[in-house]
Amino acid sequence: MKTGIFAITAISLLSAASALPQPYRVQNEKRAAVTNYVAVDVPKILVWVDQNGKPVSTQTKGQVSTYAVPQETAITKPPPKKDPVKKAEPPASPPPKPAVAVGANVGVEINAPKIPFPNPLAPFSGPKPTKEAAPTSAPSSNGISPPTKGLGVCYAPYKGDGGCKSKQEIDDDFSKLDGYNVVRFYGVDCNQVPNIISAAKKHNKQVFAGIFDIKDLDNNLKKFIDGAKSSWSTVATVSIGNELVNGGQASVGDVVNAVNKARSILRGAGYQGPVVTVDTFNALIANPELCKASDYCAANCHAFFDPNTDASRAGEFVKKQAKLVSDAAGKKTVITESGWPKSGQANGKAIPSQENQQLAVQSLKAAFGNDDEAGLFLFSAFDDSWKKDNGGTFGAEKFWGILP
Structure with a gap:
């Protein structure tokens, strides 16, 4: 034949x-x-x-x-x-x-005819994800839950000249954080771990602690553990690194290894809560290994940096990206930074102003308000006058503070 x-x-x-x-x-x-x-x-x-x-x-x-x-x-x-x-x-x-x-x-x-690949730059207002897509509320694979209920806020304990705030100054700041149940901080310098945890206890809050530098992970973990003094019930999450892959400061493998090592050391010290790495939403979608190494997905997402989104649609934009992150990794996603600047240069439809900041915050709260857990951390509690502007932040780097 x-x-x-x-x-x-x-x-x-x-x-x-x-x-x-x-x-x-x-x-x-x-x-x-x-x-x-x-x-x-x-x-x-x-x-x-x-x-x-x-x-x-x-x-x-x-x-x-x-x-x-x-x-x-x-x-x-x-x-x-x-x-x-x-x-x-x-x-x-x-x-x-x-x-x-x-x-x-x-x-x-x-x-065979060529098929155009879906344009990744198209506005996010297109077709909704199919029912088969993993839901945003997908649980973490190891059963460890994200932070406790309530809205979170980001905080940095630095003065305008870049110096460290005192324990009393940090306590004064925390007294203004009514309405926020979890406070996120980023590092172990300035004796901030014991000072922030002390203020959190006094004002009945929890903390989302951070270890920014993974190149000296052992020493930074020791500082954190010594500073926490076994106050583990106050610690809602520990983050290992912040946007390190997005910024090109570490490889995916380096971050994954750091998260796994830190979790082992923290468990030995008595901390049993979530351990994650935080990165931008697009870095997490491109590298779901970062989410899979974490106890849940922790994503930073700012609608202001999308020139096609105005302040009133900030919550819609960020909620969409959280869904895409969860779809990529099959885990619950917490937005660990999102806000809107009140001063700076316009980025297309994204225009900084006091009024637009209020619109964006209202939109974000409305989009995440029905979550059972703290799925959103607003960025940030106060203006950061110690920061330096650069060409990529539209002159807005110092002006994201929500509170006066």
Whole structure:
């Protein structure tokens, strides 16, 4: 029996990879993400069939090749999940089967039409995710829950000149944080661990503690553990690193290893709560390993840096990104930073002002208000006059404070 052959030329797809911004500093700088596109040419596949069209064997010709295509800059939507070739939509009209005459040796080569890859820069107001997508409220794989109920706020214990605030000054700040149940801080310098935990106890709050520098992880963990003095009931979460992958300061593997090591050391010290790493929403979507190493997904997301989103839609934008992070990792996502500056330069539709800050905060609270757990930390409690502006933050770096 003779067989016929036909060849299907595989589809070239565009895969988007989010190029990460310039190094992130402890001052919490933000920048627009840059998306680089790479075209992937897949080898030609020959499929041998009999006269009835039934596949008999396959043969591969050619090699995989890649080449760069022009890049665009925006952050309106994070990059697609990995392995886009497997997840591409089929063509609207699939190519017809080759005609095979009985007893004849027929060879037909079919070039499949190119399918445009979904544009990752499109506005997020497009089609809603399918029902099969993992819900935002997906539990963490190890059963450890995110912070306790209530709204969180971010806090930095530094004076305007960059010096350390005293224990009394920190206590005075905490007295103004009514309405916030969990307070996030970022490091172990300035004796802030014992001073902040002391203020949190006095004002009936919990803390989301941070260890920013993973290059000296052992010493920083020791400072944190010594400063906490076994007040573990006050510690809602410990974060290892903040936007280190997004800022290019550490690799995914380095951060994952640091999280696992820190969790082991903290468990030995008596802390049994969540241990996470915090990064930007687009870095977490591109690298779900960061979420999987964490006890839940901890994402920073600021609608202000999307030029297509105004203040009144900040909550809608951020909630959308939280959903995408959870879809990528299959875990609950907590937004560990989100806010709006009250001064600075406009970024398209995102305009800094006192009124717009209030609109954005109201929008964020409305979007996350029905969550059973603290799914949102507003950024930040007070203006940070100690920070330095740069070209990527629209002159707004110092003006994110919600309280006077």
